[in-house]
Amino acid sequence: MxxxxxxxxxxxxxxxxxxxxxxxxxxxxxxxxxxxxxxxxxxxxxxxxxxxxxxxxxxxxxxxxxxxxxxxxxxxxxxxxxxxxxxxxxxxxxxxxxxxxxxxxxxxxxxxxxxxxxxxxxxxxxxxxxxxxxxxxxxxxxxxxxxxxxxxxxxxAVDENVPVGKPTEDLKVDNILRYIRANIANPQKLRKKAIADRFNVSENYIGEYVKKHLNISLRRYIQESKMHMIRERLTQSDRTFSQVGAELGFADSSHFHHFIYQNTGITPSEFRKTLKQ
Known part of the structure; x- marks a missing residue:
C-alpha cells in the first residue's frame, strides 16, 4: 500500500x-x-x-x-x-x-x-x-x-434557453434533477405541475417517473435537496437562519423554521449545534 x-x-x-x-x-x-x-x-x-x-x-x-x-x-x-x-x-x-x-x-x-x-x-x-x-x-x-x-x-449546468422538445428526448432523470437543482430557490418552479409542464408530461407521470428511477418521491427528493444545501450553509458559513432561508426561497423565517423541524424533529438552533458537534 x-x-x-x-x-x-x-x-x-x-x-x-x-x-x-x-x-x-x-x-x-x-x-x-x-x-x-x-x-x-x-x-x-x-x-x-x-x-x-x-x-x-x-x-x-x-x-x-x-x-x-x-x-x-x-x-x-x-x-x-x-x-x-x-x-x-x-x-x-x-x-x-x-x-x-x-x-x-x-x-x-x-x-x-x-x-x-x-x-x-x-x-x-x-x-x-x-x-x-x-x-x-x-x-x-x-x-x-x-x-x-x-x-x-x-x-x-442547466441551459434554461434550450427548447423543451419531445418528451422522449428531454425526459431523462439527469435533466429533471438538473432542473430541480437550478431552481432550488424558486418554489413556484418546483411545483409538480411546473416540472411536468417543463418536460411535456402529466403530473402523475412525472411523479411515477422520478419514483421509478430514484426510488424516492419527487416531493421527498426536493426536500432532501434543500436540506442538503441548508446543511452546507450552516456548516460552512456563519450565515443567519434568515439569510439561509432567503437564499433558498423560503417566504419568511417561520416557514424556514417549520421546514427544519419537519425534516429533523429539532429547531434550527439545535440543528446547527448538532452539525458543529
Missing amino acids: DRTFFIYQDFEVYSVDEFSWQKDQHRHNFFELLFIEFGRGTHVLNANQHQFKSRDIYFLTPGDVHSFKTSEPTRFHCLRFLPGFFNNEQEIDELEKLFHYHNRTKGRLTIENADRLFVESLILKIIQEAAHHKKRHYELIRYLMHSVLQLILRYG
Whole structure:
C-alpha cells in the first residue's frame, strides 16, 4: 500500500495505490474530487452501488456517505477542499448547486472525452505540483483546481434557453434533477405541475417517473435537496437562519423554521449545534 498525502490550508492532496482494499463507510465534511487512474471495484455512494473502473471521476460534497472495495489493483487520487480554498463566494455557490444529483443516478461524472482528457491532465498536474513543491506551486494548484471545477460546472449546468422538445428526448432523470437543482430557490418552479409542464408530461407521470428511477418521491427528493444545501450553509458559513432561508426561497423565517423541524424533529438552533458537534 503506497500513499502520498499533502496538506495545505483548506486543501488536501491524497493519492493511494491499493491492491486488495476495503474502505469502510464514512461521511464527508468537505468537497472531494476523486479520480480513479486505474483499477476496478465497487463504490457505494449514498446507498447506491456502482462498479467503478479506470478513469472514473466522482465529485463528492459535504454530507455524502460512501465506501470502497477494490477487486483489482487500483490507484486513487483525492483532491479535498473546503470553501475557504476559493476566494470567490459565487464560485462556491455554484459548486453547492452541483450537490448530490449525480450521486443518485450514475454516481460518476459524465464528461465528454476531449474534456475528460483535459480534466485528467489537470488532476495529474496538481498531484505533480503537490509532490515537488516548486516555486509558486500553491498558487498554481489553486488555478488548476479552478479550471477543473469550471469544467465540472460545464456539465452540471442547466441551459434554461434550450427548447423543451419531445418528451422522449428531454425526459431523462439527469435533466429533471438538473432542473430541480437550478431552481432550488424558486418554489413556484418546483411545483409538480411546473416540472411536468417543463418536460411535456402529466403530473402523475412525472411523479411515477422520478419514483421509478430514484426510488424516492419527487416531493421527498426536493426536500432532501434543500436540506442538503441548508446543511452546507450552516456548516460552512456563519450565515443567519434568515439569510439561509432567503437564499433558498423560503417566504419568511417561520416557514424556514417549520421546514427544519419537519425534516429533523429539532429547531434550527439545535440543528446547527448538532452539525458543529
